Amino acid sequence: MATFWELLLNFFFPLQCVICGRLLAADNKERICGDCWSRIIYLNRPIDIKLSLERIWSVAVYEGVLKELIHQFKYKERKYLASPLGKLLVDFVDEYLKEERFDYIVPIPLEKARQKKRGYNQAELLARVLGEAMNKPILTDLVERRKKTKPQFGLNREERFENLSGAFEISKTGEEDIPTIAGKKILLLDDLTTTGATLDECARALRTAGVSEIYALVLAHGM
Ligand SMILES: [Zn+2]
Structure with missing residues (x-):
């Protein structure tokens, strides 16, 4: 009412x-x-890219309505879309990942200058909605994204991996978390993946910190 x-x-x-x-x-x-x-076209199985992660799940296909929603969420300052988009993640976890026992959720960080310009990190907003529903802590300062990467848009598969090589590292403040996250199971979270290159690079940084299992969940998979 x-x-x-x-x-x-x-x-x-x-x-x-x-x-x-x-x-x-x-x-x-x-x-x-x-x-x-x-x-919205839902996916109900892990997407077929593994790389250095245990598994990557995507809620839906990156096209049509969902593509437009993500675009508005990221580039049109429509922060309130974090709620309905986050709900898609919550429903997916309820349906398919109930048995998985994640210790922490880590949203993929933006490079600092980009986050400042946008005013928020869309992955972090989504992680907050999911973290609250799953009652799981979110680590936002653990990983840092270095400046050197160009936007992935318009690059081919190899260029994307090359562009992101070494893009993430454990941050200065994140170093204090290393004893806490060692041997733990982490769920990386992002709005979108295509080749999985960003998730893969971020997972690499977490591996160096001793995280034992790394999974990823995204809203949309661009084919
Ligand atoms: Zn409508």
């Missing part, structure tokens, strides 16, 4: 679906209509 204030607000500023513009009920917190939601 929408509250009086929601109804009043909706009268002056009608809520619209962020994808198709359709008018929504005053209490639609997702801001996405049912029709758009239903067009």
Whole structure:
């Protein structure tokens, strides 16, 4: 049920679906209509890239509605989309990863200057939603991303791996966490993966710190 204030607000500023513009009920917190939601193409098995991680899961395919939602979330300052997008991750974990006992969630860090420009790290916002639902701690300062990488967009597979080689390291403050994370099971989290290169490089940094099992979960897999 929408509250009086929601109804009043909706009268002056009608809520619209962020994808198709359709008018929504005053209490639609997702801001996405049912029709758009239903067009997300879900994946129900690990994606077939392993690299140095034990396994990578993706909730859905990076196209159509989900692609647009992720784009708005990252580049249009629509931070509130962390909630519905995070819910996709929570539902996926409930459905497929209930038996996995992760010790920590580690969102893939952005390079510092980029995060400053954007004002937030989208992976971290998603990790907060998931961490709260799973009741798992999130480590945001453990790994650091070095400056040298170019955007991955437009590079081929080999160039992507090369571009990211050595891109992550355990941060100065993260070094204090090394005794805590050694031998533990970690879930890396990001919004998107294509070749898995970013997840792979980040996993490498965690391996050097003695993490024993590293898994990854992303919202979307770009083919
Ligand atoms: Zn819609």
